Amino acid sequence: MALPKYTEPHYRVWHYIYLTICGAVFFFLIAPLFVIFPLSFNAEEFLSFSDGMKRLDPDAFSLRWYKDMIYGTKNPWGLAAKNSFIIAIFATIGSVILGTVAALGLSSRHMPYKGLIMAVLISPMIVPLIISGVAIFFFMAKAGLAATHTGIVLAHIILGTPFVVITVTATLSGFDHSVTRAAASLGSDPVNTFMKITLPLILPGVISGGLFAFVTSFDEVVVVLFLAGLENTTIPIQMWTGLREQLSPTILAVATCLIILSTLILVTAELLRRRSERLRGINR
Amino acid sequence: MSSETKQILTTDGIPLEVSLKKAERKNKIKAFLLVAPLLLFLIITYVFPIGDMLFRSVDDKMVTQMLPKTFKAMETWDGQELPDEEVFAAFHEDFIKLVEDKREGKLSTQLNYTKNGFKSIIKKLRRKSKSFEEGNYKEQIMSVHKRWANVEYWRAIQRRAPEFTGQKYLKGMDMYVNEEGKIVSVEEDRRIHRVLWLRTLEIAFFVTVFCFLMAYPIAHLLATLPMKYSNLLMICVLLPFWTSLLVRTASWMILLQQQGIVNDFFVGIGLVADDNRPEMMYNKTGSYVAMTQILLPFMVLPLYSVMKTISPSLMRAGKSLGGTPFVAFWKVYFPLTIPGIGAGCLLVFILAIGYYITPALVGGASGTLISNQIAFHMKSTLDWSFASAMGLMLLSGVLVIYWLYNKLVGIDNIKLG
Numbered sequence: 001m002a003l004p005k006y007t008e009p010h011y012r013v014w015h016y017i018y019l020t021i022c023g024a025v026f027f028f029l030i031a032p033l034f035v036i037f038p039l040s041f042n043a044e045e046f047l048s049f050s051d052g053m054k055r056l057d058p059d060a061f062s063l064r065w066y067k068d069m070i071y072g073t074k075n076p077w078g079l080a081a082k083n084s085f086i087i088a089i090f091a092t093i094g095s096v097i098l099g100t101v102a103a104l105g106l107s108s109r110h111m112p113y114k115g116l117i118m119a120v121l122i123s124p125m126i127v128p129l130i131i132s133g134v135a136i137f138f139f140m141a142k143a144g145l146a147a148t149h150t151g152i153v154l155a156h157i158i159l160g161t162p163f164v165v166i167t168v169t170a171t172l173s174g175f176d177h178s179v180t181r182a183a184a185s186l187g188s189d190p191v192n193t194f195m196k197i198t199l200p201l202i203l204p205g206v207i208s209g210g211l212f213a214f215v216t217s218f219d220e221v222v223v224v225l226f227l228a229g230l231e232n233t234t235i236p237i238q239m240w241t242g243l244r245e246q247l248s249p250t251i252l253a254v255a256t257c258l259i260i261l262s263t264l265i266l267v268t269a270e271l272l273r274r275r276s277e278r279l280r281g282i283n284r
Numbered sequence: 285m286s287s288e289t290k291q292i293l294t295t296d297g298i299p300l301e302v303s304l305k306k307a308e309r310k311n312k313i314k315a316f317l318l319v320a321p322l323l324l325f326l327i328i329t330y331v332f333p334i335g336d337m338l339f340r341s342v343d344d345k346m347v348t349q350m351l352p353k354t355f356k357a358m359e360t361w362d363g364q365e366l367p368d369e370e371v372f373a374a375f376h377e378d379f380i381k382l383v384e385d386k387r388e389g390k391l392s393t394q395l396n397y398t399k400n401g402f403k404s405i406i407k408k409l410r411r412k413s414k415s416f417e418e419g420n421y422k423e424q425i426m427s428v429h430k431r432w433a434n435v436e437y438w439r440a441i442q443r444r445a446p447e448f449t450g451q452k453y454l455k456g457m458d459m460y461v462n463e464e465g466k467i468v469s470v471e472e473d474r475r476i477h478r479v480l481w482l483r484t485l486e487i488a489f490f491v492t493v494f495c496f497l498m499a500y501p502i503a504h505l506l507a508t509l510p511m512k513y514s515n516l517l518m519i520c521v522l523l524p525f526w527t528s529l530l531v532r533t534a535s536w537m538i539l540l541q542q543q544g545i546v547n548d549f550f551v552g553i554g555l556v557a558d559d560n561r562p563e564m565m566y567n568k569t570g571s572y573v574a575m576t577q578i579l580l581p582f583m584v585l586p587l588y589s590v591m592k593t594i595s596p597s598l599m600r601a602g603k604s605l606g607g608t609p610f611v612a613f614w615k616v617y618f619p620l621t622i623p624g625i626g627a628g629c630l631l632v633f634i635l636a637i638g639y640y641i642t643p644a645l646v647g648g649a650s651g652t653l654i655s656n657q658i659a660f661h662m663k664s665t666l667d668w669s670f671a672s673a674m675g676l677m678l679l680s681g682v683l684v685i686y687w688l689y690n691k692l693v694g695i696d697n698i699k700l701g
Contacts, residue, residue: 032524124326127682130659158330165322226662266519
């Protein structure tokens with residue numbers, strides 16, 4: 001953002017102050033994430049930069065915490081990772097199916113009580129997690145699903161659907177309904193129309209909703225803390241326990257892996273968003 | 285429709301109006317059926333359990349069910365003088381049954397909540413009641429301990445008659461019903477919950493303010509920069525947004541610890557002495573810093589999406605009409621961003637007010653919020669009805685803000701990413 005030549009000096013100063021402030025805020029946002037990277041390669045047991053690291057001495061760096069994460073004795077990360085992925089995948093599938101179908105209904109202009117129903121469907125996103133946790137725990141305890149994978153998956157479907165509903169409704173808002181009418185007039189039944197016409201067009205929205213649901217489940221700790229037994233431990237639970245008890249560098253190794261995972265998800269989500277905008281652009 | 289106009293018929297001879305209504309209804313049902321599975325699922329697993337919390341928070345059936353005959357007999361008692369023989373006899377009958385089921389201990393705990401001093405006299409009554417003779421229970425019970433002859437204690441029992449109570453809600457605000465039946469506050473030094481409510485509001489408010497002050501300039505920069513630069517900078521906002529909450533909290537724990545990088549830096553530039561490093565974690569500062577950074581993307585994104593729609597020619601027009609850049613900004617640009625400000629602030633405030641994980645990890649004793657107290661009662665004291673009551677108090681606050689959000693922004697206008 002270059003300033004025009006005629007800008008008066010004191011505005012020029014202001015402009016640079018503004019840019020400095022922006023730079024500082026961006027630094028504040030992103031820098032904490034980058035502290036984790038180098039420290040996870042620390043050869044020492046401390047969570048600060050050793051003198052060797054400051055000199056960039058190769059001996060000060062090692063992969064020992066990554067080895068510990070994978071091969072360490074009695075380490076919980078293997079089980080936790082397995083559980084986390086299983087739970088997140090099933091929760092995502094559930095959220096995507098329920099959420100997409102509901103979004104189709106909500107986007108219909110015939111839908112009665114739209115505002116009220118939307119408010120109910122979105123509520124798990126707005127209600128503080130701790131309250132959702134308490135409520136869901138009461139339900140699961142009554143249903144005999146506490147400390148089971150099923151219970152946690154159901155809980156995460158509750159928390160994940162609002163994201164799918166929101167993203168898919170947003171995609172459908174630019175959807176040209178004449179294409180489905182055209183399909184129907186050509187003799188296609190509703191299910192076939194959905195699979196062949198609607199779904200491919202709204203797919204970017206569905207997938208990005210699914211990504212939100214996946215991340216929500218994968219990163220969720222408050223509700224799981226109420227629901228999980230020893231067998232259902234997840235990565236967030238292990239991190240939570242680790243951070244509360246002892247901050248060991250193994251956690252940083254796990255955190256680095258999680259940052260890489262979230263970077264992948266971010267890139268996917270961005271690509272999808274652009275594709276979705278392009279598709280909707282054609283429709284307009 | 286007036287009767288003079290000729291009715292239009294469809295091909296099967298049904299009036300068009302009727303046929304149209306039928307089709308409309310069919311469409312309505314179709315749309316509703318699509319929403320129904322999710323709606324039903326959420327109602328069963330989510331809405332009802334929240335209702336269950338409401339029920340639990342006011343439920344006080346335990347004592348009612350332990351002393352059914354006593355409370356029946358007490359219905360005619362005015363509470364002025366000691367109750368008569370009928371009440372004592374009923375109480376004796378209930379009590380014997382409780383002793384048989386070995387539940388008199390629970391009764392004493394429950395009654396002790398209402399008035400101190402029940403524990404010992406119930407224990408005594410249990411021992412003596414074995415040698416009670418038939419009839420004249422009033423005399424016999426009163427002779428066990430002088431407190432049984434004190435009308436105050438009988439009034440305390442009577443207060444537990446209703447099946448429902450608002451006690452837990454009062455406790456959540458550090459109040460209770462005293463012996464005269466008046467609602468009073470607990471002593472000043474025991475008002476822990478009020479402190480927590482105020483602190484929760486304070487932290488949520490200031491985190492919102494900090495987020496706003498930091499998000500506004502960068503959202504503006506992102507919205508005005510050419511696409512190729514802004515996309516790159518957007519990653520700085522989106523990467524933390526997609527990164528695990530625990531990872532981000534962990535990084536703040538590393539940064540803020542006493543031997544951490546921030547402290548090292550302060551020592552390095554000579555701001556603080558090496559042997560006098562400030563505590564930046566396990567207190568309010570920790571909660572403020574970490575929560576602000578974690579919630580910042582939720583402020584930037586709504587602001588950005590509003591600012592993106594503001595045409596730059598408006599500012600130019602403002603300036604060309606003689607306004608200085610500041611005036612043009614304040615009179616033209618800023619008012620246009622108010623919807624985004626409202627959305628961002630409410631979103632951040634709602635999220636901050638219910639925050640649990642981050643304050644629990646970096647907040648220490650002085651930086652924890654009401655959510656932490658709820659979790660404490662759920663997990664440690666197991667006082668679930670109290671946890672429910674506090675949860676619902678928090679929820680009602682959030683719902684008011686949610687309603688406001690819906691009014692101002694519209695719930696279907698939430699945008700993600």
